Amino acid sequence: MDIEIIKKLAIMARVDMDEIEMKEIGDSFGPILAYVGQIQEVSLISDSPYEEVADEPINILREDVVTNKGGEYTEKILSQAPDVENGFLKVKQIL
Amino acid sequence: MKIDLKDLSIEKAHKHLIDGDFTVGDLVDAYLEVIKEKNTDLNAYLEIFEKDIKSQVEIAEKMFKDGTATLMTGIPIAIKDNILYEGHIASASSKMLGNHTAVYDAFVIQKLKKEGVVILGRTNMDEFAMGSSTETSAYGVTRNPYDRTRVPGGSSGGSAVAVASGMALVSLGTETCGSVRQPSSFCGLVGLKPTYGAISRSGIIAMGSSLDQVGPMGKTISDVEILYKTICGKDELDSTSLSDEFKIKFTQTPLKKKIGVPRDFLSGGGINEEVLKNFEESCEKLKKAGYEIVDVTSQTMQYSLAVYYIIMPAEVSSNLARYDGIRYGFNIDAPNLYDVYAKSKGKGFGKEVRRRLLLGTYILSHGYHDAYYNKALKVRDMIAKELLTIFEEVDAIISPTVPFPAFPLGDKMDDPMAMYMCDIFSAPANLAGIPAMSIPSGKTINGLPLGLQITAPYLREDILFTIGKDFEKLV
Numbered sequence: 001m002d003i004e005i006i007k008k009l010a011i012m013a014r015v016d017m018d019e020i021e022m023k024e025i026g027d028s029f030g031p032i033l034a035y036v037g038q039i040q041e042v043s044l045i046s047d048s049p050y051e052e053v054a055d056e057p058i059n060i061l062r063e064d065v066v067t068n069k070g071g072e073y074t075e076k077i078l079s080q081a082p083d084v085e086n087g088f089l090k091v092k093q094i095l
Numbered sequence: 096m097k098i099d100l101k102d103l104s105i106e107k108a109h110k111h112l113i114d115g116d117f118t119v120g121d122l123v124d125a126y127l128e129v130i131k132e133k134n135t136d137l138n139a140y141l142e143i144f145e146k147d148i149k150s151q152v153e154i155a156e157k158m159f160k161d162g163t164a165t166l167m168t169g170i171p172i173a174i175k176d177n178i179l180y181e182g183h184i185a186s187a188s189s190k191m192l193g194n195h196t197a198v199y200d201a202f203v204i205q206k207l208k209k210e211g212v213v214i215l216g217r218t219n220m221d222e223f224a225m226g227s228s229t230e231t232s233a234y235g236v237t238r239n240p241y242d243r244t245r246v247p248g249g250s251s252g253g254s255a256v257a258v259a260s261g262m263a264l265v266s267l268g269t270e271t272c273g274s275v276r277q278p279s280s281f282c283g284l285v286g287l288k289p290t291y292g293a294i295s296r297s298g299i300i301a302m303g304s305s306l307d308q309v310g311p312m313g314k315t316i317s318d319v320e321i322l323y324k325t326i327c328g329k330d331e332l333d334s335t336s337l338s339d340e341f342k343i344k345f346t347q348t349p350l351k352k353k354i355g356v357p358r359d360f361l362s363g364g365g366i367n368e369e370v371l372k373n374f375e376e377s378c379e380k381l382k383k384a385g386y387e388i389v390d391v392t393s394q395t396m397q398y399s400l401a402v403y404y405i406i407m408p409a410e411v412s413s414n415l416a417r418y419d420g421i422r423y424g425f426n427i428d429a430p431n432l433y434d435v436y437a438k439s440k441g442k443g444f445g446k447e448v449r450r451r452l453l454l455g456t457y458i459l460s461h462g463y464h465d466a467y468y469n470k471a472l473k474v475r476d477m478i479a480k481e482l483l484t485i486f487e488e489v490d491a492i493i494s495p496t497v498p499f500p501a502f503p504l505g506d507k508m509d510d511p512m513a514m515y516m517c518d519i520f521s522a523p524a525n526l527a528g529i530p531a532m533s534i535p536s537g538k539t540i541n542g543l544p545l546g547l548q549i550t551a552p553y554l555r556e557d558i559l560f561t562i563g564k565d566f567e568k569l570v
Contacts (some may be wrong), residue, residue, distance in 0.1 A: 005351055005457075006453065008096035009453045009456045009457055009460075010453060011437075012456050012460070013412060013440075013452045013453055013455075013456040014416075014419070014433070014437045014440055015437060015440045015441050015444070015449055015452055015453065016434075016438050016440065016441030016442070017441050021446070021449070025447060025449070025450050025453055028450065028511050028512075029454065029457070031511075031512045032404065032511065032512055032515075034407050034453065035400075035401055035404065035512060035515075036401045036402075036404045036467065036471075037401075038398065039398050039401050039402060039405070039467075039470055039471060039474050040466070040470065042395070042398055042470075042473075042474050042477070051297040053176075060335075062331075064333075073198070076198040076199075077198055079196075079198070079236040079277050080195060080196065080198065080422070080424075081423060082420065082421075082423075082424035082426035083420070083421075083426075089421055089422060091421055091432055091435070092429070092430065092431050092432045092434075092435055093431060093432070094431070094432050
């Protein structure tokens with residue numbers, strides 16, 4: 001696969017990588033996409049007794065209510081964050 | 096008494112503990128001794144939970160004194176490094192989560208704690224469970240105890256080696272596609288991929304959420320069955336977990352004593368000669384055990400691995416978006432937010448994870464989404480429906496677990512497609528959400544273990560255990 005496409009994918013996926021790796025990944029995509037591409041032929045099986053319709057996924061929802069005390073887990077969860085200030089996660093400027 | 100770890104099972108250990116032949120502390124010490132001797136070389140465990148083994152032993156011993164001990168009480172277990180155990184590192188064998196300490200217990204850990212199980216440590220795996228050889232771990236390879244120059248399989252390779260080399264009585268792995276069954280096959284163990292939803296995935300580091308499932312590993316079918324029943328159950332925190340009322344709908348109909356072999360599917364798998372010979376011998380053994388072996392035809396199973404390698408990377412690219420260097424995990428400081436994300440992911444993730452992130456991003460991108468992802472969903476549905484009709488005729492389907500025995504370290508690391516082919520016979524069960532189990536079926540001339548895979552209908556783990564035990568008696 002063309003390295004320019006890999007570059008765009010790396011930006012979309014937010015993954016920094018060098019050109020050598022991009023080329024390597026691009027090269028490996030050829031055989032992988034050729035292999036997975038064989039599913040395109042599935043509809044060509046004329047005597048397939050199966051409908052080509054995926055079942056509707058079922059969403060299981062719960063009531064939109066708070067189930068824990070405010071701040072109950074804050075300290076525990078923030079203990080894993082690299083940059084914290086006054087109980088908030090700190091991030092770099094966006095613009 | 097001297098504890099014979101080689102022939103120890105959960106039931107035997109329990110009887111000895113009840114009879115007072117040895118204590119939980121003695122049993123745990125026996126395993127710690129083996130770990131001390133073998134782990135440096137095999138690298139099955141990334142960490143032994145030395146700080147709290149003592150308190151776990153005390154809890155278990157108290158349960159024996161109180162008379163509240165169950166079969167699992169005091170049983171030493173190893174857990175895969177992607178299962179959250181509060182206060183302990185869970186890294187998914189990635190640099191991304193190298194210092195990540197779990198802030199809560201996974202559902203399966205809560206279940207184990209309730210029974211007084213002794214969790215010895217966390218085991219090595221392919222990074223974020225992406226691999227079939229435990230070679231993509233950021234913390235070194237794990238070696239196969241049957242031949243140290245070969246891979247143990249993966250991604251739950253550490254959990255397999257821990258049990259196979261006597262460093263734990265049983266272990267927990269996880270599967271997205273074959274990651275419990277394949278290393279079990281390579282290491283001569285029993286490994287179960289339960290029905291999707293049989294076990295809650297709360298507290299399991301996600302890879303492909305429509306496929307992921309926790310799986311028990313052990314030396315015998317009985318050990319795997321006991322562990323499976325211990326960790327089953329409905330959990331409010333995983334909406335896909337199934338209630339007992341739901342499970343009852345799948346009544347335990349009597350066996351037809353008929354097993355199917357999908358010959359056309361197997362012929363496309365590139366099966367090694369020795370593996371094929373062993374498989375035919377397994378078919379003969381099952382005939383001796385009173386089962387009728389029949390050929391079943393399938394028009395869709397051959398597409399399973401292709402479907403899997405579309406759905407899985409798509410789900411991976413979504414699931415792993417959370418590792419952005421902000422809330423937890425590896426972080427690289429940079430002047431702006433985009434660079435924090437991109438550099439943290441670029442340096443925190445290993446090569447195979449980065450490849451799959453990009454593959455998933457490509458598959459889900461505008462213009463390709465329909466041809467790959469949507470089409471794969473439809474074919475997945477066809478595979479599941481076709482399996483349903485096959486199971487109207489037979490109790491179970493059998494195949495080799497993997498087309499070949501354990502391969503040399505490094506053999507497939509430069510050829511991702513060759514590595515992916517390890518999962519060719521595993522994929523149908525994960526896509527259809529049905530249970531499948533690998534059981535030891537013999538060895539190659541060079542002494543490498545081989546496995547037989549049994550696949551059963553939805554929620555019919557009981558069929559796997561029944562056929563497996565009939566087979567086990569004959570090996």
